[in-house]
Amino acid sequence: MDSSSVCHAEHVPSCHAEQKRSIHTGWRADVWTASSLFLAKISLRPRIEVALSTLACMRVPVAFLLVLALPICKSFYCYISETLSTACMPVVVFVAPLCNAAALASLEALAKQPDISLGVISHFPQEQLPLHIRLRLAAHWQTASALNTAELLYAAEKMHTYFGKIDVLLSTNEHVQEALALIREKFGIAGMRPDVAHNFRDKARMKQRFFEHQIPCARFQRLTSRQAAYDFVEQVGFPIILKPLCGAGSVSTFFVDSYAQLEPALAQLNPSEWNVALAEEFISGAEHSLETVMHHGRAVWQSVSRYLPNALDVMQNAWIQWRIIVPNAAEQVAYSDIRHAGQAALSCLGLETGISHLEWFRRPDARFAISEVGARPPGAQILTLHSRAFDCNLYEEWIRLMVYDQFSVPTQRYACGVAFLRAQGYGVIKHITGLDEVMRECSALITDVQPPKLHATPTGTYEGDGFIIVRHEETAKVEQALEYIINTVRVTLG
Structure with a gap:
């Protein structure tokens, strides 16, 4: 299939590479495109003249003709009005490498906006999206x-050609932020530019800017060889953390507290x-x-959450059912100290709005350090x-x-707080115990539940195989409920 072809949203061919690399449009775009092609390819005047002559020969009253014409004119007027108004709508393109919770929540929010034209670039087929979101594409x-x-x-070039413009380009995914910044710069789209995106993605560059602006953070070293890691250990001592320069979510992050652990970690990272x-x-x-939330360089909203236990402990121990508390x-x-430092950190990295x-x-001594x-x-x-x-x-x-x-x-x-339910053992999820008891005892506090699915393969991620969110006016009540949940619910593999 040619990459400029248009396919209906409810039936997207996916068996050939060229079919996957085509713009798939929603039903309204199909109707408008077909109508435009139809009007462009035919001459209406001769057909109208023939129709009027035929009706005149049949001696059809003028009033009857007007009655027939009015609904047609009204429909044509509504079509033209809607088409023109749509052309003035902001075009928002959302990039979703994964069909995960953050991407779906963002697309839900976008789907509720009545006056935007929404495009999606993804690795997955659009059939994975809920129907009500697909109908808004x-x-x-x-x-x-x-x-x-x-x-x-x-993909962005094809979207830009199709829409004629892109006003907003978004993603919740950490790994595509630099690419999106490059696309914004190429097409003149408002938003974060490549130099700012690089400040956030290159963690060594980020920390260097923190040091330059006297913002507390961990000492660090960019590693381009294994020897550089040994030199850093000589400088700061054990333990140290090793991780990718542009990582996210504690993935491929290593806690190293001896030379015996250093070499295997370096073998996996292979710095060069x-x-x-x-x-x-x-x-x-x-x-x-x-x-x-930054708005034109000013922090207009901030909020703190805490992890129990720390993220690295969770990544290294797959059995831990952990919590996050607001x-x-x-x-x-x-937390006024970190709020002030947080705004300073974002300003020195260059975030204006987002x-x-x-x-x-x-x-332990009450000082803070930004990671x-x-x-x-x-x-x-x-x-x-x-x-x-x-x-x-x-x-x-x-x-918004x-x-x-x-x-x-x-x-x-x-x-508010969340408890992540993580499977233990080997195989697929065979048993879930304690969930009914938790739902009964904590029903007044629970706002969201995603239970683990029987016979499913465990995710292997730190978010686990399900979660329960609770809230209460008192933080202590939330902590007690989360403690009860993680000690009661068990997800067993087999």
């Missing part, structure tokens, strides 16, 4: 790899001039995140937690911010 492009910059650029890695001093302390408004006051996810540690920050919404249900705590939908607020340059600052009403 004006166009969809399936790439061979949504993490490949060349593929994304090609072409595959740069990062070494950091290990920070002992309680891990938190700080979410911030303390209530009274306890949020205690949402960010900053991870940081509270040391890293991403210029995109957080994963692990964190934005959903803040939405429940502030009694709003922060995905919708983020979309990026599309319309508007953000309604919410007020916190609750403490």
